[in-house]
Amino acid sequence: MRRLAAMALLFAAITSGRSLAVQPDEMLKDQNLEARARELSRELRCMVCQNQSIDDSEAPLARDLRLLVRERLTKGDTDQQVLDFLVARYGEFVLLKPPLEGRTIILWTLPPLALLAGAIGLFFAGRRRGLGQLEPATLSNEERRRLSTLVDKPRD
Amino acid sequence: MIPELGHFALVLALGLGVIQSIVPVIGVQRRDGSLMRLAISTALAQFVFVALSFLALTICYVTSDFSVATVYENSHSTMPLVYKFTSAWGNHEGSMLLWVLILSLFGALVALFGSNLPASLKSHVLAVQSWIACAFYLFILLTSNPFMRLVPAPFEGRDLNPILQDIGLAIHPPLLYLGYVGFSIAFSFAIAALLEGRIDAAWARWVRPWTLAAWMCLTVGIAMGSYWAYYELGWGGFWFWDPVENASLMPWLAGTALLHSAVVMEKRNALKIWTILLAILAFSLSLVGTFLVRSGVLTSVHTFASDPARGVFILAILVIFIGGGLSLFAWRAPLLKQGGLFAPISREGALVLNNLFLTTACLTVFVGTLYPLALEAVTGTKISVGAPFFNLTFGPLFVPLLFAMPFGPLLAWKRGDVLGVAQRLMAAFAVGLVTIAIVVATASEVSILAPFGIGLALFVMAGAVTDVVERVGLFRVPLSVVRQRAAGLPRSVWGTAFAHFGIAVTLLGVVTVGTWASERIVGLKPSQTVSLSGFDLTFDGLVQRSGPNYRELIGKFTVRRGGLPIATMEPAKRSFESRATTTTEAALLTRGFSQVYLSLGDVNDDGSVAVRLYYKPLVLLIWIGAIVMMLGGTLSLSDRRLRIGAPRPAAKPAVQPAE
Secondary structure, three states: OHHHHHHHHHHHHHOOOOOOOOOHHHOOOOHHHHHHHHHHHHHEEOOOOOOOEOOOOOOHHHHHHHHHHHHHHHOOOOHHHHHHHHHHHHOHHHEOOOOOOHHHHHHHHHHHHHHHHHHHHHHHHHHHHOOOOOOOOOOOHHHHHHHHHHHOOOOO | OHHHHHHHHHHHHHHHHHHHHHHHHHHHHHOOHHHHHHHHHHHHHHHHHHHHHHHHHHHHHHOOOOOEHHHHHHOOOOOOHHHHHHHHHOOHHHHHHHHHHHHHHHHHHHHHHHHHOOHHHHHHHHHHHHHHHHHHHHHHHHHOOOOOEOOOOOOOOOOOOHHHOOOHHHHHHHHHHHHHHHHHHHHHHHHHHHHHOOOOHHHHHHHHHHHHHHHHHHHHHHHHHHHHHHHHOOOOOOOOOOHHHHHHHHHHHHHHHHHHHHHHHHHHOOOHHHHHHHHHHHHHHHHHHHHHHHOOOOOHHHOOOOOHHHHHHHHHHHHHHHHHHHHHHHHHHHHOOOOOOOOOOOHHHHHHHHHHHHHHHHHHHHHHHHHHHHHHHHHOOOOOOOHHHHHHHHHHHHHHHHHHOOHHHHOOOOOOOHHHHHHHOHHHHHHHHHHHHHHHHHOOOOOOHHHHHHHHHHHHHHHHHHHHHHHHOOOOOOHHHHHHHHHHOOHHHHHHHHHHHHHHHHHHHHHHHHHHOEEEEEEEOOOOEEEEOOEEEEEEEEEEEEOOOOEEEEEEEEEEEOOEEEEEEOOEEEEEOOOOEEEEEOEEEEEOOEEEEEEEEEEOOOOOEEEEEEEEOOOOHHHHHHHHHHHHHHHHHOOHHHHOOOOOOOOOOOOOOOO
16 A cells, blocks of 8 residues: 555656557667667656666656667667766666665675574574574473463363 | 544554553563463454454445545446455555454464463564554554545546556555565564573474465465466566565575475474574565555655655565564574574585575575666665576576476485485486487577476476375375375375476476477457467457447457468457556466466557467466465375374374463
């Protein structure tokens, strides 16, 4: 509901009767170029939308960007050149996958580092615990009896 | 009159909440049973008053009382009755009231069904539950009063957001909130245990059913939201890595981890501190989710609430509860005694591994969702973190998790034999490898990931089946014995098998759709035909129709397969005058688990109409998987008594001494 509601507000704000993302008239004749354009579109953010790619967005701005991507591709740009062109024009905000650099270093490295740290921590915790003394103290019969009266009391 | 009564009932609930926040705690300190028992009555009464308040709001909506500001903003007299009901929570104020309704419902359920809890634990749990409730009652009363009147009363409302005028609104938010808020019980139990400085396996046994119930609701709630977005948004996507979705995914991941670590604690008395921490984190992430969505922090335009007062208030709630919870944890957790030791290769070890991956996955989503906000707040730089980032970081974490999944239930407690388990999984490996081979041989031009993903899904499914087959001794003992054993198998074993099977079903759907979905975007004139994946769709023309509060333009299509007509499809575009908005109503044709998806675009000047046509192979599996997971949860939940693994007490005295 929440994202839908958010989208609903978004639609109300920026669309007027438009209801498809990629339009037939935008598509390139050359199938290879069109496929590349679609791939690129998924990596690019419609800047007036909430985390939507220009491939999915119905906003007029997204359409402009889609046309721009296709124009650059037709002129012979490589995928990277198209991305560079858009970043130069709109900033890194336009990339849905931010490049790895100083200010995104935490974003990119935190998850793998956390996994690594967790794994190392577990490894040493396992070693320290000592595998020899695996058997924990078991409950005495008295404790067992008390536990069962505590937890298995009928619920009525 | 009715709105005032509703408002008043909410104020009374707050009053009861304040009493329940304080008195039971004093009762525990003074060992005064009557003070402790007070929490039971107040918890029930709180629920009654919040329910009355909610009822009052619903009456305002159903009778279209436009003198109430939120009704005016979010309802319309011509709306069908079902949407008048659901629009009560299709807005910020009403959805917060639904939030506290569910919170007080859980409080009342603990009061009702918690008779087997030790009195002091129960009092603490209910008190903590009431702290949360009071914070949110205050939030509603001070910043988001749903009963605010308008003078003079307008004649007509401004209508509910057209996209919300869907049956999805009746199901998705309540389920999602049952999940979100349900984790508050785990949180309250964790805080209560920390306050008491004592925790044991029985604690996990009490917490697990609540967590499981919340997790089931959240699972289906997320899946419902995903299906709703799929058919409503007109381009057939089912998951967008949108911050609002991530807000619901994070508690789900933490809750899933909690469910698994609680098993270890319940059966083996180990991982206590970690389980407590997860219980705090799961609800904290629910609060973070509420904050993200309700405060308007994501982008002020896009959320319901763009009022900064609300954001600051929720942030304060967040800081108090998460900060307080974690501080209490840091202070008291060292008091908790660690129990049960185990070797790294064991059932416990497998569950620890599960927790490692799930929490890392949760952290990935957390960082990806909040990093852009934090970066912008600190440096002013705006970056985007979207689907390509999450696919690259989140996906790889789930692969080892899923691969290890069939091993877990087959490993023995304390010390397991991974080679022995691998041998028992031979059949499952074979299924996976054969699948990979078949996919590689038959499918052309697909990435290497597709056959691997499908193989993994089938391996996990086969693994889940293996678990049950091994336990009942199928192919090894006579069928009659198998039947006996199957009936005697603890329900939780079935639950595990179903839940694990379900996630594999979802994976299968995701991979298939991601790889083999096909798409055509064309402009069609009447009687022209478009073909896709063996389906030929002929455009028969456009018709106008008017609904109760909208006008719609319907495209009529005949679907043929091999020349024979098999169905008609009628995608539509609805325009709602009240909001000057259009929505797309995609037409879906279900064949087995696959769907043909057709949505209508603009009508061009030359009389052609733009259509978007998709074939989505096995797409329904994505959501069916979630339902299977929920079934697993239900089975496990029905196994309350057996789950602890302790022998059932023999003949009990008929009369229990009163507490």
